Amino acid sequence: MKAKFRNSRKVGDCLVYLFIIVVLLMFFFPIFWMMSTAIKPESEYLASPPIYLPQKPTSSAFSEVYKNLLFPALSNSIIVSGLSTVLAVVVGSLAAYGFVRLNFRGRKHIMFWIFSTRMFPPVIAAIPLFLLFNRANLIDTHLGLILIYTVFNLPFVVILMYSFFQTLPKELEESAWIEGCSYLGSFFRISLPLTFPGIVASTLFSFIFAWNEFFFALIFTRTRAGTLPLAIAGLHATWGVAWGQIAALTIIITLPVITLCFVLQKQLVRGMTFGALKG
């Protein structure tokens, strides 16, 4: 009886392992395919039947990308995502702190408003913003894109930091005030260091959002301020589909994000659910 039980358990375990392996294969195959396309010579991209491992690996796609596309796009991406992340995190955490500590009228409604901007389809905001930006000459500038990304990241930062500040006991700050700390002083010296994981998570997610964002970049930039995702789409439009270069750019976009995620594993789950769960 006992042996039978153990056997059926073993079979169950094997099934689970099998399931895990299948899932991993499914998740990794597309990534593998892009990587192999990036080092294929042109004749092998669309060979039929498909070539799984490139016969004559080259790095020509990477050097093409490096020569033609990388520089404006990569530096644009870094400037825009970097600055908008910093802005969103600073303003957002201050606002969240205000929501937790100060009790003013209409607090819930403003929270709802902020929360909702994150949930709406971006198309809704894009149309009026486009016309306004057009009038203010902000189309195809870094500043325009930074403003948009900041505004779209703010709700996320506010909600996440709100959940972190809520766990902080008020007494801690009160004792700091008694010791002669100002409002802002206690914020910077006491509250901020204690909610550091929250800052990390919101920075991570704001950055990834701005880095990966395509829709606003498509509408609000042309040639001067275009980011990396736009560069990929541009490759598609101009010379047919240059798969090798697309794949190479794809890897360039994906690599920093994945590296960040590996380093900051712990913060991920909490960030993803707006802090609704503790990761």
Place this chain on the structure above:
Amino acid sequence: MTLLLSLNIIPLIYSVWLAFHNWTIATRLSPPFVGVENFVKLFQDSRFGNSLLNTLVFMATAVSVEFLFGLAIALALTKRSIRGTRVFRTAVTIPMMIAPIVVGYTFRLLFHPSAGPINHFLSSVGMGWVNWIGSSKVALFSVCIADIWEWTPFMALILWSGIYSQPLDIHEAAMVDGASSWKLFRYVTLPLLTPIIMVCWMLRIVDAFRTFDIVYILTGGGPGFSSEVVSLYTYKTAFSFFKMGYAAAMSFILLIIAIIVVSQFFSKFIKQR
């Protein structure tokens, strides 16, 4: 804060104003007031209805498959006799960090009718050949597959952390009482997990409603309008046909739908605390 509010409210007012005017390239300097004409046209526009329906089908298919898959993965991860779950967990997070546009191109390549590995695999096991992107019957489901690939890990990870944080003694008590593993799952794990499942569903539904990048890259809404989702149609109306007033009316309808969904979600979210 003022910046935030001004960048939120001014566009909103402006877009309401637009919705009641006929803004096109020709009339852009002084768009004439047309009242509710845009909305009337909208309700007669079969393309708009079609795109709403596509969004709904996409949402239902993608989110439910993601949920079932995610739950299965989460359960596999929590099984105590399995080793290497940490590595597995890290590995499955990768897809959702990849930019949607990258996912779009990757799947375009994978779905390629003659050179794509998926068709090659299917035909080599004798299942024949599917025109993933070019057929109006399949295109929307190809988009679903790409979305499922990207977002199943999200479901899995959240559900996993939900199961993981459940108190162990309840499980043990049920085991002592002789519950089978199915019963344990059905009557203990699942009810305790319900609030988290709700959060997952709401987040994904709202996200699916916004989906743009993958559809834009993978099928462009085609063939015909067979995979055109509502955000894509609005985008095309505004930025390819430059009918801003009409598009504003469209986004106004979207806004109302979104408000209903979000306020539902928000009240649940607040109640949880």
